[in-house]
Amino acid sequence: MSEIINCPDCGNEILSQMGTICPNCKYTVGYFNGEKRRKNYGRFFALTIFAPFFSIFTVIFAQINIYSFIVATILAIYLAFKSCPINFKDVFATLFEKFFFWSVWIFMNSFLLILILNIISKRL
Structure with missing residues (x-):
């Protein structure tokens, strides 16, 4: 299961799964985040x-x-x-x-x- 993380741009809660897009700021969880x-x-x-x-x-x-x-x-x-x-x-x-x-x-x-x-x- 994917855990829930805070979006680094806007702070909205999103899944940590790759490819997840934040509905507020359109931040995409990528492969090399970090x-x-x-x-x-x-x-x-x-x-x-x-x-x-x-x-x-x-x-x-x-x-x-x-x-x-x-x-x-x-x-x-x-x-x-x-x-x-x-x-x-x-x-x-x-x-x-x-x-x-x-x-x-x-x-x-x-x-x-x-x-x-x-x-x-x-x-x-």
Whole structure:
């Protein structure tokens, strides 16, 4: 259920559901109402999209030396934990977003894990 909030423009009581229009001032409840949610969503989107690609390229180019490969693997694990959708629970507005970002995160990190395991098996 949607809760009732006060309209930020005129103070009239309206639903907090997205797309609700205030009958007095025509204020529309939007997706990014509030700066905190916009910042969290931007940070989460950047981490979800760029962190896996950065990790993959780092692991690929760091396989020249065993020490650089270990550092790249640790960096990839760190970025995987930082970009995990469980750290950004308050960002998702719909079930589709939650499913989409979880599936992207699982796919990219499983690809990265397979890449690391293949590099390790070729070294042995």
